Amino acid sequence: MAVLAKLASVEVLLMLLLGVVGGIFLGALPGLSATMGIALMIPLTFGMDAVAAMVLLGAIYCAAVYGGSITAILIHTPGTPSSAATALDGYQMTLRGEGLKALGTSTVCSVIGGLVSVVALLLLAPPLAQISLKFSAPEYFLMAIFGLTIIGSLSSGAMAKGLASGLLGLLISLVGVDIMTAFPRFTFGLPDLDNGISLIPAMIGLFSISQVMVQAEKIHALNQSSTMAALQGPLFPSWAEWRGMWRTIPRSSAIGVLVGILPGAGGDVASWVAYNEARRNSKRQDNFGKGEVEGLAAAETSNNAVTGGAMIPLLTLGIPGSAATAVMLGGLYIHGLQPGHELFTVNAHIVYAVIVGLFLANILMGIVGLSLARQVVKVSMIPFAILAPIIVVLSVVGAYTINNSMFDVYVMAAFGLLGYLMRKTGFSTAAVVLAMILGSMAELGFRQSLVMSKGNLLSYYLERPFSILLLALIVLSLLSPVLVAWRKRRAAKREALVAN
Template sequence: MNSELLFQVFGQLFTFQVLFAITMGVIGGIIVGSLPGLSATMAIALMIPVTFGMDPIAGLTMLTAIYTGAIYGGSISAILIHTPGTPSSAATSLDGYQLTLKGKGAKALGVSTISSMIGGFISAIALLFLAPPLSRISLMFSAPEYFLIAVFGLTIIGGLATKSMVKGLAGGVIGLLIGTIGMDILTGYSRFTFDFVSLQSGVPIIPAMIGLFSLSQVMIQAEKLGRKDTSKIVSKVKGKVLLTLKEFKQIWVTIIRSSGIGTFVGMLPGAGADIGSWVGYNEAKRFSKNKEEFGKGSIEGVAASEAANNAVTGGSLIPLLTLGIPGNVATAVFLGGLMIQGLVPGRELFTTHANITYSVIIGFVLANILMGIVGLLGARYLVKISEISVSILAPLIIGFSVVGSYAISNNIFDIWVMIVFGFIGYFIRKTGFHPAPIILGMILGPIGEQGFRQSLVMAKGDLLPYFFSRPISIVLILLIVITLFSPLIMKWWKNRKTNNLKQV
């Protein structure tokens, strides 16, 4: 990044609109993250329509701020009421809640906030320096590679979004089928539109996304209305939030190590913040001199999981911005935010649209710093948000969903799409499926179809030899095969290990 571009980026970033968007994104993300049952994915999906009328830099930096804020926010309820606000904070609850029971809830919040800030900051710096050189690889991509990337994206998200590989892939297939609705990209004929003009360009992604992630979650949360929940008793928070120098010296190595682990895990397509936090936690326990304290109130345990899960955020954006491969479910939804601004992942983001991309990345760095400041000042008060009744939250979320769906193209049809996909999302969640593979199928389906049909033309019908004559295509095919069979291999290895232990 040359000096001229740097000045341009800072000039665009330090405006009232962008700084306000980052601030609102961080605060909104923390609030959503601290509400058990809601998630970073849902928050991003709900806010994408808001960014439609915004400047691309302000809109996209707000989405990244929401992302990192929500991942951190989950630790607040995990520590104080033993209810992880997001799945990524499950490991944090092991030691965080034990510290709260010992009257050290404020200290646990301080450890969580500082670790999350450092983890997110390190991953943001990695994004800034690693993404541009990696984006050069995308210049070597043509139709066959885009087809294989679409297939790869479906297999990794489908495999990790649910406990069942079959259900994950089935969700991806459903998304692919929905993605065929609309005008044929080569022949111009209408497919499965049933004479609805609004479906000529396909099922609108954003309303479908809002329905699958937000409306369906409201329906599930509404089932809990009227039930007594005695588990949410907020313990009194005592002591200081800030760490002493001695305490920081005790955990700084853990924070740095977990930040590196989280960034690496985030770069692996399909691995989410929950995986990153558990890997970081396990490694911290393995290297710790006080292993016996883990699970009983160890600040190292809290630091490890929180540094790792927030480090995943920046790491997961690296494959998304460079190759168009979502690092996890949240970035799959973020891909929709890029598309709505007319931005396509790849080398162009770092050349033609470099001023936007670098502004968003540096804005992400600022968002992590601001998240630490907001967290240290208000964490002990933010926990009260988790006591908000579903009867209050549900109407608000439904209202945002309706307004957001309509605002994209001022079309009532989009609201009906959101409602239909809300019911679809509810029923698939109840049957053990996950909405992520469906959305990813809808996004990657048209990309894969176009790549496949163009590949057929390029290969003159002799497709397989053509694929195997291209080095990058061979690598992608191997990755697809490994990803498809890895769950079976892991299950076999786990069963073998269990049988060996039984024999001993």
């Protein structure tokens, strides 16, 4: 009853609504991530009740992750890094006149993933948080390698170009001060590069600016037929399409929760892993990247399932599972809340009110998202000559506000040109982003593993149960394309024999 009384206050309900609506719009603006929104809001929560403050921050977190899918689907501009995988199929659906269906699918799957993660947070926080304590440098290295095995499949029909794109991303991730020796690498004497290439400006350039450049080439040939068609049709996929996703959605939810529990992984890693698993297990593998609703569902379910998963180690151990929850940790301390056993005993009425508030935030997010879908999709009716400068301005603002640095704007422009050249030559910009995310994690884990193993790396890994499990997953991921190709050749031979 104390929990319901806390949630029933006008202040908490107002903060819930403000967090959801503000988070959606914040996530939809390129470069303005959930982390930034939470950081901006924390000073405003000083005078609030602890429940209202944490509900506001949690609602912004959940809604901003979903909001990033809106621009990813409509204009191929991911609002957040975790929406990059969404853009692959979501934008293709918009181009063929199914933008409304893509938004409906994204909204429903985001709500499902978010609700599953909150249930996991409510029921499984203590035992699952203990698992994350068993992960050390070897496991983080192998997890990063497992993520990198996805790269080959991101360039459908051009694996060599996908691998080359991934290699470029890994090289870019090496820029900055060496993590072990503090020696600058590939900085060319520029202090702005000491911290490496900032991910969000690079991602904005690769996805947003390059898209503007590609579309600008054919601006005179563009017409409104495809965008007008985007206003037609149903808001939701057909029943047959939902049935085709009955395995994908639960699997992607589980992936999101588990990745969220592991500190530092985040929604971007979860969305790519879930997307690859959906593609691997789908009967329509060749349609992925061309407007496959199952791929969109996998990406959106998993990145929203990360939200509750990332809060499990935050609330139970004080270990943030993502950049956004790292900022939320500061919010907890500001309001005198100490993560751990005491939070679930002495302050149980607060923490459980916040968890239930997150549950309500996901439901409200779905209501607001579906209510606005038919209006938001009208973005695709705006002539490209008007839309292009708006995208560029938002991209510049988003890149600048990350560190209040013009250097990040230059980085965005450089990566925009790089992305344009890659698109024109058939290389994968998504593979570059994924490799940039995982490269530093892999390097740090590997070098720390070398120190921990005292040079006997393989035997050290084989002594760790979770390392063995991850090694098995890596081998399976590497062999699966070979097995799929073998099955296709075998099926083709059977069809040829039947035909003869």
